[in-house]
Amino acid sequence: xxxxxxxxxxxxxxxxxxxxxxxxxxxxxxxxxxxxxxxxxxxxxxxxxxxxxxxxxxxxxxxxxxxxxxxxxxxxxxxxxxxxxxxxxxxxxxxxxxxxxxxxxxxxxxxxxxxxxxxxxxxxxxxxxxxxxxxxxxxxxxxxxxxxxxxxxxxxxxxxxxxxxxxxxxxxxxxxxxxxxxxxxxxxxxxxxxxxxxxxxxxxxxxxxxxxxxxxxxxxxxxxxxxxxxxxxxxxxxxxxxxxxxxxxxxxxxxxxxxxxxxxxxxxxxxxxxxxxxxxxxxxxxxxxxxxxxxxxxxxxxxxxxxxxxxxxxxxxxxxxxxxxxxxxxxxxxxxxxxxxxxxxxxxxxxxxxxxxxxxxxxxxxxxxxxxxxxxxxxxxxxxxxxxxxxxxxxxxxxxxxxxxxxxxxxxxxxxxxxxxxxxxxxxxxxxxxxxxxxxxxxxxxxxxxxxxxxxxxxxxx
Numbered sequence: 481x482x483x484x485x486x487x488x489x490x491x492x493x494x495x496x497x498x499x500x501x502x503x504x505x506x507x508x509x510x511x512x513x514x515x516x517x518x519x520x521x522x523x524x525x526x527x528x529x530x531x532x533x534x535x536x537x538x539x540x541x542x543x544x545x546x547x548x549x550x551x552x553x554x555x556x557x558x559x560x561x562x563x564x565x566x567x568x569x570x571x572x573x574x575x576x577x578x579x580x581x582x583x584x585x586x587x588x589x590x591x592x593x594x595x596x597x598x599x600x601x602x603x604x605x606x607x608x609x610x611x612x613x614x615x616x617x618x619x620x621x622x623x624x625x626x627x628x629x630x631x632x633x634x635x636x637x638x639x640x641x642x643x644x645x646x647x648x649x650x651x652x653x654x655x656x657x658x659x660x661x662x663x664x665x666x667x668x669x670x671x672x673x674x675x676x677x678x679x680x681x682x683x684x685x686x687x688x689x690x691x692x693x694x695x696x697x698x699x700x701x702x703x704x705x706x707x708x709x710x711x712x713x714x715x716x717x718x719x720x721x722x723x724x725x726x727x728x729x730x731x732x733x734x735x736x737x738x739x740x741x742x743x744x745x746x747x748x749x750x751x752x753x754x755x756x757x758x759x760x761x762x763x764x765x766x767x768x769x770x771x772x773x774x775x776x777x778x779x780x781x782x783x784x785x786x787x788x789x790x791x792x793x794x795x796x797x798x799x800x801x802x803x804x805x806x807x808x809x810x811x812x813x814x815x816x817x818x819x820x821x822x823x824x825x826x827x828x829x830x831x832x833x834x835x836x837x838x839x840x841x842x843x844x845x846x847x848x849x850x851x852x853x854x855x856x857x858x859x860x861x862x863x864x865x866x867x868x869x870x871x872x873x874x875x876x877x878x879x880x881x882x883x884x885x886x887x888x889x890x891x892x893x894x895x896x897x898x899x900x901x902x903x904x905x906x907x908x909x910x911x912x913x914x915x916x917x918x919x920x921x922x923x924x925x926x927x928x929x930x931x932x933x934x935x936x937x938x939x940x941x942x
Contacts, residue, residue, distance in 0.1 A: 507737065509739070512651050512736075513647075513651050515729060516650075516651045516728045517644065517647060519729020523643050523647060526636075526640045526643045530636040530639075530640045533632050533636035533637075534633050537629040537630050543625070543626075544623075544626070545614075546613065547612070549613070550608075551609045551611075553606070553607045561600040562595065563600070568591035568595075606798075608815075609796070609798070612793065615791050617787075617789065618790075619787025619789060620781075631771075631774045632770075634770045641763060642763035645763065649933070649936050651724075651727050654720070654723045654726075656925055657720050657723070658720045658723075658738050659740045659743050660743075661717045663740065664918060664921055665716075667713075667917050671914045672707055675699065675703040675910070678699055678703075678907075679696070679699050681897075683696060691903065698904070699907070702907060743921075744924070762938070764853055765854055768846070769850060771850075772847050772850055775842050776843045778839045779843050781839070783836045785829065785832035786826055786833065789824040790824075793819070793820055793821075794818065795819075796816070797815050797816055797818065857937065864937060867926075868930040868931055872927055874923040874926070874927075878919045879920060881916045882920045885909075885912045885916035888913070889913040892910075893909075
């Protein structure tokens with residue numbers, strides 16, 4: 481994130497130094513990449529997902545450590561609890577004592593004293609407890625849950641990087657499309673200018689009787705076609721600007737001045753050893769590897785259900801009325817400690833055994849899919865690498881063809897002005913020059929596209 485902040489500062493200073501005019505800046509490919517990463521909401525959302533997975537992994541780790549809890553409660557009651565009946569019994573065996581006698585009075589007073597002592601004041605009840613719980617052995621459940629959380633965090637990080645790579649690939653594709661269409665627009669304008677000049681020359685030749693009106697009509701028809709192509713190139717460039725602005729997170733009306741020098745820079749195809757070494761780096765393979773880890777942990781988690789669980793706990797309990805002192809209603813601050821161990825031993829859990837077998841087969845299936853994905857990516861990377869080599873061969877051939885077409889055009893122009901060749905041959909030379917130059921631009925754009933795709937497959941997007 482620090483690198484992104486530094487890049488943003490550089491872009492901000494460039495913007496300020498330009499006076500805020502977007503159309504006065506020359507945007508390099510790396511500047512467009514930085515803007516896309518800064519302005520894109522999907523990349524930021526993916527980063528938040530990664531942070532959520534990181535905290536989930538930390539929570540899974542914290543579950544292995546002691547857990548301390550505190551509980552408290554208060555209750556008000558309208559009556560107290562009496563352990564003896566309210567009225568005493570004056571019958572002892574078969575003898576009934578008169579309550580009004582001295583003996584009855586003595587029994588009544590003694591009973592009342594005992595009754596009062598055995599009365600529990602429940603008007604206000606306060607209970608407080610502080611306890612600690614520590615898992616001792618869970619059959620590996622907590623360990624596997626932590627591994628799953630860690631693999632999930634890795635998946636979020638891989639997806640975050642994959643989203644960055646996807647954005648960078650989209651920027652590269654849009655950027656080189658702008659460069660390509662910009663060059664084609666320049667070619668269309670140059671070709672149109674040639675035909676405009678040719679129209680003037682033919683018009684003068686017709687007036688002098690050297691050429692016919694039919695020749696002039698042919699030139700005007702070619703000029704009309706060239707004007708249509710020039711307008712199409714302008715419209716295509718406008719749409720290409722909008723597409724690049726969209727992936728960069730800028731207003732669609734933004735105008736770019738791109739750096740076209742990179743179109744002539746060619747990257748060499750990778751050898752087979754580099755492809756084989758890099759095929760484990762793409763996000764698809766990394767995601768499958770993390771999914772395989774999760775599947776294995778799920779199998780071990782199912783196996784943990786067949787293992788005993790041991791949990792130790794300890795705590796301090798305070799009550800008022802104080803149960804340690806005859807339920808006395810005194811705030812004497814006294815309580816009691818408690819400690820214990822709970823052991824759970826599964827004996828006959830057929831469902832857990834079946835879940836373990838199902839999870840184990842699921843893990844094997846993911847491992848096989850990982851191998852399949854690796855082979856598929858190796859094939860795709862090799863194909864892209866081959867296409868890059870073919871595109872570079874096309875560039876070499878297109879450059880030779882374009883150079884020859886340019887020489888032929890110069891010779892045809894001179895020969896036509898000298899009256900040595902007809903108009904049709906000059907127009908044919910112009911058309912061939914336009915086609916050869918356009919083919920060169922297409923070959924260069926294709927090579928850049930394959931180069932970008934190869935970097936994506938080989939895990940070197942930046």
